Amino acid sequence: MTDGQSLLLVFVALYIFECLRWLPAQSYLLLGSGTRWHSHRPFQPIALGGRCPALLSLLPPLQTHLVTLPWQFIPAEAGLELHLDARPPQLLPWAAVQTRVEGRNLYLSPELRVSCLHESHARQIKELIQAWLPMSQTERETDFLRYAKKTLDGHALTAQAKALSAQTGRLRHLGSLIFLWTFVILASLYRWLGESTLILWVAAGMFGLQLVQTWFFYRRAKGVTFRFWKALVVAIMPQHAMRAADLLADKPTETPAHPLAARALIGDEVWRKLALQFWKTARYQPSLTADLQSRAMEAFLKKQGLPTSELDAPPTREEGTSVYCPKCHAQFQAGATQCQDCGGVPLKAF
Ligand SMILES: [Zn+2]
Structure with missing residues (x-):
């Protein structure tokens, strides 16, 4: 050479x-x-x-x-729920929360470090969580819904x-x-x-x-x-x-938008698939904040002309099955109660 x-x-x-x-x-x-x-x-x-x-x-x-970025920090009654990767969410009890920002790293406790998009994102999340600490759960939920709405602004x-x-x-x-x-x-x-x-x-x-x-x-x-x-x-x-x-x-933006805010950019077809995926995860992933996440998403999806009743429609029934998983739509015979593939989602009858 x-x-x-x-x-x-x-x-x-x-x-x-x-x-x-x-x-x-x-x-x-x-x-x-x-x-x-x-x-x-x-x-x-x-x-x-x-x-x-x-x-x-x-x-x-x-x-x-x-x-x-989807919502990674969601307030539950028992503590702060963390959705950091594909694994089931982690729960950090409120009493253990001690926030500190170091560069783009956000420490939620002395041992728990979360890598944020950039330093101002880490600071913003720190402020959000700090504000939740003294609040009642109802106030936290109202505050989270306000934050969620802001991130979904298309x-x-x-x-x-x-x-x-x-x-x-x-x-x-x-x-x-x-x-x-x-x-x-x-x-x-x-x-x-x-x-x-x-x-x-x-x-x-x-x-x-x-x-x-x-x-x-x-x-x-x-x-x-x-x-x-x-x-x-x-x-x-x-x-x-x-x-x-x-x-x-790469310049930091104030509040990173939720992926579902990108409907006008990614086009309807891709957006609908993404909406279905986010809805199913929010609604059916075993989590203490499933209800809060669903509320945050439900209002938004309705406004987008995609009611959740449409997303939750049951699959076409296969012969010999009587229950289905509402998350992945796998079908089972009578007697089955949970979908193991989805981490124990309770099955629904047709
Ligand atoms: Zn399933």
């Missing part, structure tokens, strides 16, 4: 690394721009410190991203996605051009001509594009932490210049 080829390989590795995000296991990554978005989950089998890897869109035309999320698309448009277009310049034009010319003066000119052209990108970024990045240093890195490193728009998308 020649020096040029090795260098290209290093660039590819650095670029992929630049597209990697470590997100809370329960989060949904929204990728897209304008009105076309899709969502995907982080890669759950790999988890480091409560975070799982997720890849942004790698190839041009480059897209921007947003992160949505208009706010759509407006945020629209603003982010507009704000990052130029950066993404120029980023795509720098991508093509580096990985297509420069790489093919190098293969064709080897080390020559023309290659140096093409490399100089790429550097010129990076400088223009730096200027775009610096103007757009008001309020981004370490703006000057980030701009400097965009000027020097091609992979950062390609992904400069992500630095704006």
Whole structure:
């Protein structure tokens, strides 16, 4: 392998690394721009410190991203219920709750650390939980329902996605051009001509594009932490210049939206599947807060024109069965009482 080829390989590795995000296991990554978005989950089998890897869109035309998060902290009478991953929720008794924020980590007790999206998210959750401590359960539930309603605000999320698309448009277009310049034009010319003066000119052209990108970024990045240093890195490193728009998308938002708020972005069909999945989990997952979660979701779904009676409709009955699992719709013969696959959900008669 020649020096040029090795260098290209290093660039590819650095670029992929630049597209990697470590997100809370329960989060949904929204990728897209304008009105076309899709969502995907982080890669759950790999988890480091409560975070799982997720890849942004790698190839041009480059897209921007947003992160949505389901409710992870729900107040129950006996304590704070934590929904941090696919496992059944954990309960932390109110007497054991001692909150502390360290960077993006939220400590709920000296031993229990939760990795939040960013520091301001950790602080916001800390305030929410602190406020619940002296309240009665009824007050906590009212406060949770208010918080849940705020996270389900589809208009706010759509407006945020629209603003982010507009704000990052130029950066993404120029980023795509720098991508093509580096990985297509420069790489093919190098293969064709080897080390020559023309290659140096093409490399100089790429550097010129990076400088223009730096200027775009610096103007757009008001309020981004370490703006000057980030701009400097965009000027020097091609992979950062390609992904400069992500630095704006990574900027902390006040309250992360719930994945179901993204209906206008992900489209009706995908949203309905997601709504069914969230409803079934909220309603039937063995949890002390199933009722509270259902109330939070019921009002929202009704407003969206998807009544829960539709989501709870029984499956078509198979011959010889008399009961079914309301969560996964598996059917059983008379005598069965629980669905073991769903963690002991009580079965319903047809
Ligand atoms: Zn089941």
